[in-house]
Amino acid sequence: MNTYDQLYINGQWVAPVKGGIFETLDPSSEELLAPVAAATAEDVDLAVKAARQAFDDGPWPLMSGAARAVVLRRIAQGIRDRQQELAELEVRDNGKPLPEALWDIGDTAGCFDFYADLAEDLDGHSEQPVALADERFSSVARKEPVGVAGAIIPWNFPMLMAAWKVAPALAAGCCMVLKPSELTPLTALELARIADKAGLPAGVLNVVTGLGPDAGAPLAEHPGIDKLAFTGSVPTGSRIMQAAAKDIKNISLELGGKSPFIVFADSDVEAAVEWIMFGIFWNQGQVCSATSRVLVQRDLYEPLIQRLKQEAEKISIGNGLEEGVLLGPLVSQGQYDKVREAIARGSKEGAKRVYGGERPAGFDKGFYLQPTIFADVPEDSWIWNEEIFGPVVCIRPFDDEAEALRSANNSRFGLAAAVMSKDLPRAERIARKLRAGIVWINCSQPTFTEAPWGGYKQSGIGRELGEWGLNNYLETKQITRYDSEQPWGWYIK
Numbered sequence: 001m002n003t004y005d006q007l008y009i010n011g012q013w014v015a016p017v018k019g020g021i022f023e024t025l026d027p028s029s030e031e032l033l034a035p036v037a038a039a040t041a042e043d044v045d046l047a048v049k050a051a052r053q054a055f056d057d058g059p060w061p062l063m064s065g066a067a068r069a070v071v072l073r074r075i076a077q078g079i080r081d082r083q084q085e086l087a088e089l090e091v092r093d094n095g096k097p098l099p100e101a102l103w104d105i106g107d108t109a110g111c112f113d114f115y116a117d118l119a120e121d122l123d124g125h126s127e128q129p130v131a132l133a134d135e136r137f138s139s140v141a142r143k144e145p146v147g148v149a150g151a152i153i154p155w156n157f158p159m160l161m162a163a164w165k166v167a168p169a170l171a172a173g174c175c176m177v178l179k180p181s182e183l184t185p186l187t188a189l190e191l192a193r194i195a196d197k198a199g200l201p202a203g204v205l206n207v208v209t210g211l212g213p214d215a216g217a218p219l220a221e222h223p224g225i226d227k228l229a230f231t232g233s234v235p236t237g238s239r240i241m242q243a244a245a246k247d248i249k250n251i252s253l254e255l256g257g258k259s260p261f262i263v264f265a266d267s268d269v270e271a272a273v274e275w276i277m278f279g280i281f282w283n284q285g286q287v288c289s290a291t292s293r294v295l296v297q298r299d300l301y302e303p304l305i306q307r308l309k310q311e312a313e314k315i316s317i318g319n320g321l322e323e324g325v326l327l328g329p330l331v332s333q334g335q336y337d338k339v340r341e342a343i344a345r346g347s348k349e350g351a352k353r354v355y356g357g358e359r360p361a362g363f364d365k366g367f368y369l370q371p372t373i374f375a376d377v378p379e380d381s382w383i384w385n386e387e388i389f390g391p392v393v394c395i396r397p398f399d400d401e402a403e404a405l406r407s408a409n410n411s412r413f414g415l416a417a418a419v420m421s422k423d424l425p426r427a428e429r430i431a432r433k434l435r436a437g438i439v440w441i442n443c444s445q446p447t448f449t450e451a452p453w454g455g456y457k458q459s460g461i462g463r464e465l466g467e468w469g470l471n472n473y474l475e476t477k478q479i480t481r482y483d484s485e486q487p488w489g490w491y492i493k
């Protein structure tokens with residue numbers, strides 16, 4: 001395994017100015033995985049200055065989209081060439097099962113390929129004429145890179161979340177400082193190695209690892225940053241927004257969720273159970289869009305809960321590198337404690353714990369937790385309304401469509417939602433009335449690079465992925481020219 005005690009700044013591997021180190025742990029064993037470079041404000045300043053120089057004086061923003069696409073595709077191929085190795089590293093750092101990690105790394109490579117295509121498209125569409133009412137003038141609207149971007153990414157999909165920000169930023173011609181979560185920093189540093197090998201010019205991508213207060217906060221507050229992109233919790237997103245307000249920085253925020261899944265009585269119970277389980281137990285439930293609130297029409301309520309319990313009991317728990325494991329450990333002791341506290345709170349609030357919520361037998365080490373099902377969850381309870389970010393699903397019955405919609409939309413979050421019914425016109429009608437940025441019909445959680453991702457309300461600002469993700473890193477400039485040979489005539493000579 002590579003060493004991780006250096007930062008990647010201006011195309012060089014350098015020790016932190018203050019020489020700091022922190023530890024990243026294997027959540028399956030609680031043992032040291034690697035010592036990691038701990039950046040501070042001094043390192044962030046160096047990284048931002050490197051990105052600034054690369055943007056203001058370097059070749060990257062001035063290159064054609066096609067030329068940038070060549071490098072992006074090399075990065076994609078570099079990721080594919082190391083897919084197994086990177087996935088195993090992700091498992092050891094994050095805890096997720098290997099098949100999920102392989103899926104993530106494959107999607108990461110695909111993200112770079114997708115934005116390579118969009119970079120090429122920019123060559124023919126970066127300028128468009130604007131029709132003016134006054135024929136003495138001509139005007140064009142021009143798309144240009146926003147400048148230097150700071151990206152702060154979470155620990156639940158470490159390399160993939162990096163790609164969601166790095167790939168469109170590079171495609172647009174921006175330069176970037178990337179700060180990964182201190183819980184899962186390793187694949188971000190590997191991305192830097194891959195980008196360097198792919199020929200990305202010095203300073204275009206800089207990776208600073210470190211603790212949030214020591215590295216993340218200075219990045220958010222740095223006056224040399226033109227745009228901030230953050231994925232994480234609502235409280236941290238609020239602090240990022242406050243920091244950005246000082247300099248009126250361009251921001252995009254992808255924050256938390258408490259996503260509802262409405263299941264009508266005409267649904268196939270087996271399909272509903274599978275999508276619910278995938279939606280809440282995939283990645284140990286550590287997913288911002290997780291299917292954490294399930295509303296089931298009363299006639300199907302008891303049969304669905306019984307089938308869900310039967311299937312949850314079968315879920316294999318263990319080290320994500322072991323074959324057949326579907327549920328690995330939570331990412332850290334802190335996250336494990338938070339989820340356990342939420343489960344205890346749910347029981348105190350009167351929710352019926354149908355299954356799980358305990359450390360599974362035979363696991364003395366590691367942050368392991370059984371999949372957990374709560375039924376009859378009070379609508380005013382904490383666990384119904386707040387994000388748990390673990391393998392905990394909350395279920396309530398409903399009687400009619402109006403009640404289901406009211407309950408689903410009664411949330412400060414609005415990231416994702418889902419509806420299941422064999423009555424497709426009804427499902428389509430519900431989908432349009434759900435107040436969420438992503439809505440699934442007869443499924444939950446499939447995510448596509450081509451489609452927009454982001455939320456309503458306190459779930460965030462802006463959209464990632466697709467052409468919307470590229471637009472995050474572009475500014476629009478008007479260039480207007482006076483074409484007439486006649487004097488403007490503001491005054492008479």
